Each structure stands twice: as C-alpha cells, then as structure tokens.
Amino acid sequence: MTLRISVIGTGYLGATHAACMAELGYEVIGLDVNAEKLQALSAGILPFHEPGLPELLREHVASGRLRFTDSYEEVAQHADIHFVTVGTPQRADSQSADMSYVDASVDSLVANISGEALIVGKSTVPVGTARRLSERIEATAKPGSSITLAWNPEFLREGFAVKDTLTPDRLVYGIQDDASLAKLREVYAPILALDTPEVVTDLETSELVKVAANAFLATKISFINAFAEVTENVGGDIKTLADAIGHDARIGRKFLNAGVGFGGGCLPKDIRALQARVSELGLSQTMGFLAEVDQINLRRRDRVVSLASSILGNQLAGKRICVLGVTFKPDSDDVRDSPALDIAVRLYNSGAEVSVYDPEGNKNAAGRFPRLNYVDSWREAAKEADLVLLLTEWNEFRALDPQELGDVVGTRVLIDGRNVLDRPLWREHGWVMTGPGEKFDLPEG
Numbered sequence: 001m002t003l004r005i006s007v008i009g010t011g012y013l014g015a016t017h018a019a020c021m022a023e024l025g026y027e028v029i030g031l032d033v034n035a036e037k038l039q040a041l042s043a044g045i046l047p048f049h050e051p052g053l054p055e056l057l058r059e060h061v062a063s064g065r066l067r068f069t070d071s072y073e074e075v076a077q078h079a080d081i082h083f084v085t086v087g088t089p090q091r092a093d094s095q096s097a098d099m100s101y102v103d104a105s106v107d108s109l110v111a112n113i114s115g116e117a118l119i120v121g122k123s124t125v126p127v128g129t130a131r132r133l134s135e136r137i138e139a140t141a142k143p144g145s146s147i148t149l150a151w152n153p154e155f156l157r158e159g160f161a162v163k164d165t166l167t168p169d170r171l172v173y174g175i176q177d178d179a180s181l182a183k184l185r186e187v188y189a190p191i192l193a194l195d196t197p198e199v200v201t202d203l204e205t206s207e208l209v210k211v212a213a214n215a216f217l218a219t220k221i222s223f224i225n226a227f228a229e230v231t232e233n234v235g236g237d238i239k240t241l242a243d244a245i246g247h248d249a250r251i252g253r254k255f256l257n258a259g260v261g262f263g264g265g266c267l268p269k270d271i272r273a274l275q276a277r278v279s280e281l282g283l284s285q286t287m288g289f290l291a292e293v294d295q296i297n298l299r300r301r302d303r304v305v306s307l308a309s310s311i312l313g314n315q316l317a318g319k320r321i322c323v324l325g326v327t328f329k330p331d332s333d334d335v336r337d338s339p340a341l342d343i344a345v346r347l348y349n350s351g352a353e354v355s356v357y358d359p360e361g362n363k364n365a366a367g368r369f370p371r372l373n374y375v376d377s378w379r380e381a382a383k384e385a386d387l388v389l390l391l392t393e394w395n396e397f398r399a400l401d402p403q404e405l406g407d408v409v410g411t412r413v414l415i416d417g418r419n420v421l422d423r424p425l426w427r428e429h430g431w432v433m434t435g436p437g438e439k440f441d442l443p444e445g
C-alpha cells in the first residue's frame with residue numbers, strides 16, 4: 001500500500017521534503033497556515049527560488065500525488081506519518097530559538113489524531129525539545145490513539161535542496177522504539193537503496209547532530225576569515241593558505257572560502273540558539289567559542305563597510321555604489337541575515353546612493369528594505385558607479401567582463417567580497433580592486 005505522508009510547514013525545508021516524498025512515490029499532503037503560500041503551491045507554483053524544485057512540484061501537483069491544505073483535521077485523516085518542518089527562527093528578544101511554531105503544530109496534530117501515528121520532527125531544535133514534546137504528546141493524546149515521536153534532522157542546503165534530500169550524505173533518526181525505526185526505513189527505502197549511511201540513535205543525539213554540524217561549518221568559515229584578518233594586515237594570499245591546509249584530508253578544502261561571512265536562515269541563528277541552550281543547561285562556558293565565531297563573522301561586514309568608506313574618501317553622501325548580489329548565497333532568493341543586504345543598507349544609511357542587482361533576490365530584499373535602488377541588470381546597477389561591490393558569487397558575476405563593466409562605471413574600483421574575479425586580468429583593464437584576505441593600500445589620488 002502506498003505510504004500516506006503529511007508535511008507540516010511548507011517553507012524551504014517543508015516544500016522540498018513534500019515534493020521529494022511525492023517523487024519517491026508517496027501520497028503527500030502539505031500543511032501551511034499562510035493562505036498565499038497555499039494558493040501558490042496548490043497551483044503548482046513555488047513561492048521561492050530553488051533550482052529543480054518547481055519541476056517536481058508541478059509534476060506531482062498535476063498527478064494529484066501532492067496536495068496542500070490548512071486543515072489539521074484533513075492531515076490527520078490522510079496520513080499516519082507526519083513530518084514537522086516548521087521554522088524555529090531566532091526570537092526577537094534573545095538568542096534562543098522561537099519554539100512556538102513547533103509546539104503549536106505538534107499540539108494541533110495531536111488534537112486531531114485518533115488512531116496510530118508517527119510524528120517525525122525535522123526542524124532544527126534545542127536539545128531536549130523532542131523529549132519534552134514526547135511527554136506532552138503522552139499527556140494530551142486522545143484516548144484510544146497511539147502516537148510516537150521520532151526526530152530526523154535535515155541537512156539540506158539552499159540551492160541544492162532537491163539533491164540533498166534525495167541523495168543525502170546520511171540519514172539520522174532519533175527514535176524511541178523499533179516500530180518507529182521500521183516506519184522511517186520504509187519511508188526512506190529508495191534512498192537507503194543507494195547505500196546512504198544511516199545513523200540510528202536517541203532523541204538527544206539526533207537533535208545535537210544537526211546543531212553540531214552547523215556549528216562546525218560556521219566555525220570553519222570564521223576560522224579562515226580570522227586568518228583573512230591576519231593576511232589583510234601582514235600580506236599573504238588567503239586562497240593559497242586555504243588550498244594548502246585543505247590538502248590535508250583531516251581538514252578538507254570545503255567551507256574555507258574567506259568572504260563577507262556566513263548568513264542565511266540557519267548558521268547564524270543555530271550557533272546563537274546553541275549558546276543559549278547550553279547556558280540554560282548551566283554550561284555557559286562550553287560553547288563560548290561560538291560567540292567568537294559570531295563576532296569574527298560580523299566583523300567581515302564591518303570591514304567591507306569601512307573599506308568602501310575609506311575608498312570613497314570617508315564621504316559617502318552623493319557617492320554611487322553598485323551592489324552585485326544581495327542574497328546570502330548564490331542560487332537562492334533568500335536574504336535572511338544576508339551579509340550583502342546588511343552591507344548595502346549600512347552604506348545607504350551613511351548617505352551613499354546604493355543600486356542593487358541580484359538575479360533572484362531583489363524582491364525579497366525590497367520587502368525588507370525598500371529604500372535601496374533595486375534594478376534589473378548589473379549594467380543598470382553599475383551605471384556611473386564610484387565603487388562596485390561584488391557580495392554574492394552568482395555565476396553571472398563570476399563571468400563579468402572587466403572591459404564591459406569598466407565601460408559602464410564612473411570609476412574602476414571594485415571590492416570582490418567573495419574573491420571570485422581574476423585579479424591580474426581585471427587589473428590589466430585598469431581596475432583597482434581588493435577582496436577578503438588582501439592587504440590593501442589606497443592608491444594615491
């Protein structure tokens with residue numbers, strides 16, 4: 001019999017999970033409380049940018065294998081496996097994660113389930129959440145129902161969400177009994193058949209695996225960015241340094257790209273939530289290094305702002321700055337905690353005229369900060385610019401021609417915030433440029 005699955009919350013994670021579950025052949029229903037999002041998804045339209053996902057969504061909505069609702073009653077009737085993929089954003093008043101969406105979805109599910117069901121948490125949560133929810137389920141489940149909770153963290157990256165879901169590096173299950181394990185193995189059978197490593201563990205470990213992975217990745221980025229601060233002062237080449245240490249298989253080259261720092265909906269808030277959680281546990285010193293990781297990361301933005309300012313003679317009023325890239329990374333339209341948007345806004349607030357072009361991110365950025373001048377091409381953004389900032393490494397920007405861009409700008413000065421442009425080539429075309437890890441002395445005049 002075809003598995004019947006529900007996915008609660010249809011953001012980046014949930015929409016991807018729901019479409020991929022349909023791709024595996026299951027009958028899937030996705031739930032969201034946002035009417036606009038539901039309307040788009042039900043029409044087979046993805047309300048955000050994620051390569052490969054629109055095709056899956058369209059196909060499976062058309063076939064009827066994937067549908068969407070706002071009714072917990074319908075979800076509870078349709079499925080007996082419920083994946084919870086709602087957000088756990090940083091709270092406005094502290095570093096902790098806001099658990100209200102997770103709690104509310106589990107409560108609503110439990111209030112509607114009458115028979116047997118498995119609830120599988122996928123959201124990134126503070127350790128101890130699954131145990132707490134499990135006790136809450138036991139206390140509030142309807143008489144006659146039998147509900148178990150498992151945790152199954154998700155490691156997908158934006159821009160690679162479909163690939164990471166269908167061919168993940170590993171599957172991790174935090175379980176409380178063998179029946180849950182059997183169910184999860186049934187769901188993931190097509191993926192396990194690809195020899196995907198499987199980690200079976202307890203609830204706490206499964207929650208920690210996710211935050212440990214993200215804390216490690218964030219630390220790796222800040223580690224190389226800290227060395228960039230050194231080479232910016234003493235000279236040296238940060239890319240060569242990263243290549244050289246990356247050859248050591250114990251270190252590895254990935255996530256050693258110095259730049260404007262990490263952003264997005266995960267790494268920044270996850271390292272903060274982890275610190276908050278261990279402090280609650282009385283272990284405030286244990287994750288103290290993550291405060292440093294966060295600080296190093298935020299200093300990357302300060303550096304671009306002060307570099308831009310000194311290049312422009314510390315007089316930003318009336319200066320035209322062209323910002324290429326506003327999302328937190330390429331192949332995404334996500335501007336949550338984006339270093340690029342933050343830098344653009346800070347320069348605008350200091351009096352500069354800031355024109356922004358991003359292949360996918362303009363709309364979301366304008367939703368958060370409408371006052372920048374958002375335009376539809378790099379050419380328009382660069383018109384008569386006094387300074388160009390490349391802040392997100394879209395392929396379109398990697399492929400820029402120094403002569404073509406040079407013909408449009410007012411002055412050939414560029415900060416390559418992601419170290420992706422060929423310095424000698426651009427300098428041959430008369431560009432003054434610098435980037436992360438580079439010692440930079442302002443040219444005379």
Ligand code: UDX
Pocket residue numbers: 154155156157158159214217221254255256257258259260261262263264265266267328329
């Ligand atoms: C991350 C994790 O990679 C993923 O496993 C988890 O499920 C969610 O969080 P994501 O937020 O999509 O994924 O982005 P990721 O590719 O990890 O990049 C995060 C940030 O780090 C981006 O802003 C990126 O530009 C930056 N980064 C990455 C660097 O500055 N240097 C690097 O070497 C790598």
